Amino acid sequence: xxxxxxxxxxxxxxxxxxxxxxxxxxxxxxxxxxxxxxxxxxxxxxxxxxxxxxxxxxxxxxxxxxxxxxxxxxxxxxxxxxxxxxxxxxxxxxxxxxxxxxxxxxxxxxxxxxxxxxxxxxxxxxxxxxxxxxxxxxxxxxxxxxxxxxxxxxxxxxxxxxxxxxxxxxxxxxxxxxxxxxxxxxxxxxxxxxxxxxxxxxxxxxxxxxxxxxxxxxxxxxxxxxxxxxxxxxxxxxxxxxxxxxxxxxxxxxxxxxxxxxxxxxxxxxxxxxxxxxxxxxxxxxxxxxxxxxx
Ligand code: ASP
Numbered sequence: 001x002x003x004x005x006x007x008x009x010x011x012x013x014x015x016x017x018x019x020x021x022x023x024x025x026x027x028x029x030x031x032x033x034x035x036x037x038x039x040x041x042x043x044x045x046x047x048x049x050x051x052x053x054x055x056x057x058x059x060x061x062x063x064x065x066x067x068x069x070x071x072x073x074x075x076x077x078x079x080x081x082x083x084x085x086x087x088x089x090x091x092x093x094x095x096x097x098x099x100x101x102x103x104x105x106x107x108x109x110x111x112x113x114x115x116x117x118x119x120x121x122x123x124x125x126x127x128x129x130x131x132x133x134x135x136x137x138x139x140x141x142x143x144x145x146x147x148x149x150x151x152x153x154x155x156x157x158x159x160x161x162x163x164x165x166x167x168x169x170x171x172x173x174x175x176x177x178x179x180x181x182x183x184x185x186x187x188x189x190x191x192x193x194x195x196x197x198x199x200x201x202x203x204x205x206x207x208x209x210x211x212x213x214x215x216x217x218x219x220x221x222x223x224x225x226x227x228x229x230x231x232x233x234x235x236x237x238x239x240x241x242x243x244x245x246x247x248x249x250x251x252x253x254x255x256x257x258x259x260x261x262x263x264x265x266x267x268x269x270x271x272x273x274x275x276x277x278x279x280x281x282x283x284x285x286x287x288x289x290x291x292x293x294x295x
Contacts, residue, residue, distance in 0.1 A: 004038040006292070009046045009278060013290050015205040017282045020166055025284060030208075031069055031092070032167035032173035038065075038176050041162035045127045047278075048160030050086060053180025054127050055134035057147075061125035061180055064194035068092040070173035070202035075101050077194040078108040083119040089177045090117065091194070101196060105188070130183070137184045147184060159274070161193055163210025165198070165262040173264060174210035175200050175224075182215065191215025197225035204264055206231040207238050212277065213250075214256010221249055227261055238262075242269035 001009075020037035024030070042050025053061040065087035066077035076094030080104065084090050093115045094103060094268075103111055109119065140148060161179035177200045179193040180258050192199035192215035199215070201224035202208040209224040218224075223245055230241035242261045250257065258272025260279060270279045280290035 003235065003288055012040065012044040012046055013278060013280050014288060017280050017288050020164060021282050024166060024168055027169055030168040030172050031067050033166040034164045034174045034176040035088055038162055038178050039051025039086050042086050042088060042178055047162045048180045049162040049178040051125055052127050052130060053164040056290040057184050058187035063087045063180055064190060065091040065178040066194045066196055066200040067095045067176040068196055068200050068202040070204035070208055073203060075160050075196045076198055077102040079190045079194040080178040080188055081108050081211060082122055083109060084112050084209060085120040085124060088176050133183050159257060161212040163260055165208035165260055167262055171264055173202050173204050173208040173262060175202040175210050177210045183195040192218035193273055195219055197222050199224060201225050201228050203228055207261050207263040209259055209261045211257060211259040214255055217250060217253060218257060238267045239269045243271050246271040263269050
């Protein structure tokens with residue numbers, strides 16, 4: 001990455017953190033803070049969510065997002081949407097206004113229209129860099145690599161799903177995740193990001209979690225819920241639970257990725273088993289923290 005791109009990514013993350021912090025410092029809800037934060041990341045071309053989402057095998061963009069609140073375990077999730085600018089807002093609308101937890105494809109878009117949300121042309125999601133990534137993966141596939149192998153071994157592969165977990169002044173936790181999924185996905189493949197318990201989870205009694213990584217593993221190992229379960233049933237601290245899943249459970253089976261997690265006491269854990277994970281946080285009255293590599 002050029003210095004310029006690194007500076008742009010850092011600026012977008014800083015802006016996103018500031019948007020969430022503004023909500024919280026004014027006494028707003030964790031729910032609003034998560035949505036405001038993720039909006040900014042979705043609108044930036046530098047992350048694999050909203051504008052900047054990776055491309056499917058067919059050269060389209062198909063977006064997934066989920067949202068959960070920890071005081072009531074309400075949740076909303078959407079998968080495979082193609083014309084919603086901010087999928088996290090659609091997930092939140094579902095969380096707020098529907099008896100259902102998860103909608104997909106056309107149905108999710110119909111729900112958006114029923115809520116008066118705007119749709120956007122699919123061109124909005126196009127970025128040249130992501131399109132070229134797809135071309136490189138397709139070339140590797142043509143050389144005989146498996147679809148997954150072509151993605152995982154591509155030199156420019158990185159997970160860029162965005163997520164946010166927030167704790168508000170009332171002691172409530174909310175978590176959200178938004179993604180374009182994995183480059184070259186096909187057959188309407190859906191990863192962990194919109195799956196409650198896999199890519200996102202929140203319970204005030206334990207923690208809020210948002211994940212990024214190779215979704216098939218995060219689904220099968222119910223990663224976000226596993227962090228909650230280790231705390232709830234095993235008495236683990238947030239740090240112990242998050243580290244056990246990311247550094248013990250997943251590496252043993254070949255699952256790469258990381259997560260961000262936050263508990264009601266304000267403890268933060270952001271482990272990853274990849275070379276880097278863009279991450280940051282801000283506690284009231286303290287400097288923001290943003291880091292890309294190393295733990
Ligand atoms: N977890 C996402 C998925 O499998 C990908 C990512 O985190 O970038 O769809």
